[in-house]
Amino acid sequence: MLLVMTGIAAFPWPAATAQQKGGFRKLAPGVLTVIPPDKSSADELLHGDLLEVTEGLSGPPENLAWEPQRSPANTTLVERARNRSFARDIWCLEFAFKPPRMIEVDVPAADLKMQRKRVWYLVYRVKNTGGRRTVVDKDDPTKFKTETFETPVRFIPHFVLESLEPLSDAEELAKYRAYLDRVVPTAMEAIQRREDPRQRFYNSAEMVAKEIAFGEERWGVAVWTDVDPRIDFFSIYASGLTNSIRWRKRQGAVINPNDIPGSDMEVAMESLRLDFWLPAAGGNAAEQEMSVGYRGMFERMTLGSRVLEATGWPKTTKSNPAAALERMGLKWGDLLEPVGGGGPSMQPLEKVLTTIAGLKDPAIRTALVREMFGDVGEAALESLAAAAAGPVDTEQDKRRRAALQTMGLTPEQVAKDPYKSLARIVGAMDSQPGYAQRQAMAFKCFGPAGRRLEWLSKGAKAARALAAMESIAIDPNSVATGNAQTAFEAVRPSISALADEAERRKVLQGVFGPRGPDLFAAAVAVHEGIDHDWVFRYESDGPGL
Structure with missing residues (x-):
């Protein structure tokens, strides 16, 4: 690892050139957001163990971890390899940007023809402000100070547009999407005409070709294609703006003496995170400019929407699901979903x-169904039972019987005990590896009526959420009005006041689902107005939260 770090720090940068002059058009005040370089002193002087020594040589067969009898304990090779300092020359570009926009352009398609597409793009400007390094104070060798230096920088841009926004009911609280910056020449021409015909804009490939001299500014454009048009909240991660890094041991790695130095480590480059949201489109959406968001905005809006959805369920369906749970003898904790599942x-x-099926009195069953799901829910369950047991065409009956057979059921059994059979079918669907497989099974068993299962599932979760809120004295009626932001702020104090961490996590899972604790933590970790963040992301951490 030491060899790797030393090689990076000692890269022979060419001599700096004079600042380029250009007649850039001045943008209107407030249009360009300028983010100064990250000047954290922690980037210049990193500390860590030489694991190839402290772990690779301390055990058998070398066994170099020993305790000297006549010398200090920290003089051995293994001990001297602990908490080593890695001083590096660090540079970081100033980054300025305009809010992302959309534009419709003709792009090459697979059939060698041009296809009209809507692309998303970000106009940005980078400026080389030089670098900094940590040096030993000449007057006091025990002290360090930071000095600046001038150096050209080769900017290798890497822009990823990411979203965790759920775009359908089945995707629930979070669905990860990511789009890489693309080079689209036809889009660059159209963007330049719109933004400033006199200004040279570099795409990500052109930006790499030439180093940016000290003091030089350069304009660029990041372009994304095939972005899901339903996305409202998203983040852009910009990498390559700095050579600052972090490293750590790979999870589960076992370091052996003969391993190549650094082969058991993973490295993360520092990235700049920018948050945005897309207001409700009015008029021509392609001409619309996105708004700068703030860290935690997506999470707050998502959780607030879930609160509004749950509190609005009784009025929409003319039901009382929380009371229905109590009459069934169920607690909201009985309806928690498994954490870490595939969806x-x-x-x-x-x-x-299953609980309704266990009730012997048909009148009580019917009353509880209405109280839980409303009249619409009762009709939905009747249509599902009829679709699984009633007369259908020959082809559908063949598909239906084959699917039910895998669950130990027949249409005749469904007709005899519909609630117990529906519970078994739902359990089998839930065991499917993905949403597409679940939908396929629903179609085989129920035909077009199968889509009503997702609606009923939402009702059961709304009942759990309402009961969980009432358990900590949140009045659902007090948060049933307003927008998602106000709804989140209405429930936040009561949840944050829970002193027991386990109880708070359970309530969050009850109100918001299995990912509720992570989303809530992200929603309350930062305050409004923080529109960017410098982050280190390791590949093994996975996407999103």
Whole structure:
């Protein structure tokens, strides 16, 4: 690792050239957001163990970890390899940007023809402000100070547009999407005509070709294609703006004496995170400019929307789901979903249907269904039972019987005990590896009526959320009006006041689902107005939160 770090720090940068002059058009005040370089002193002087020694040589067969009898303990090779200092020359570009926009252009398609597409783009400017390094104070060798230096920089841009926004009911609280910056020449021409025909804009490939001299400014454009048009909240991660890095041991790695130095480590480059949101489109959406958001905005809006959805359920369906749970003898904790699953679970609905099936009095069953789901829900369950047991065409009956057979059911059994059978079908669907497989099974069992299961599943989760809120004295009626932001702020104090960490996590899972604790932590970690962040992201951490 030491060899790797030393090689980076000692890279022979060419001599600096004079600042380029250009007649840039002045943009209107407030249009350009300028983010100064990250000048954290922690980037210049990093500390860490030489794991190839402290772990690779301390055990058998070398066994170099020993305790000297006549010398200090920290004089051995293993001990001297601990907490080593790695001084590096660090540079970081100043980054300025305009809010992202959309534009419709003709782009080459797979059939060698041009296709009209809407692309997203970000106009930005980078400026080389020089670098900094940590040096030993000449007057006091025990002290360090930071000095600046001039150096050209080769900017290798890497822009990723990411979103964790759920775009359908089945995706629940979070669905990761990511789009890489693309080079689209036809888009560059159109963007230049719109933004400033006199200004040279570099795409990501052109930006790499020539170093940026000290003091030089350069304009660029990042372009994304095929972005899901339903996305409202997203982040852009810009890498290559600095050579600042972090490293750590790979999870589960076992360092052996003969390993290549650094092969058991993973390195993360520092990235700049920018947050944005897209206001409701009015008129020509392609001409619309996105707004600068702030860290935690997506999470607050998402959680607030979930609160509004749950508190609005009784009025929309003319039901009382929290009271229905109590009459069934269920607690909201009985409807929690598994944490870390592959997607939204239907276990809450399965639990509710199983409980209803266990009631002997048909009149009580019917009353509880209406109280839980409303008249619409009762009709939905009747249509599902009819689709799984009633007369259908020959091809659908063949598909239906084959699917039900895998669950130990037949249409005749469904007709005899509909609630118990529906609960078993829901459980089988929930065991499917993905949403597409679940939908395919629903179609085989129910045909077009199968889509109503997702709606019923949402009702069971709304009941759980309402009961969980009432358990900590949140009045659902007090948060049923307003927007997502106000709804989140209405429930936030009561949840934050829970002193027991385990209880708070459980309530968050009850109100918001299995990812509720992570989203809530992200929502309250920062304050409004923080529109960017410098972050280190390791590949093994996975996407999103």
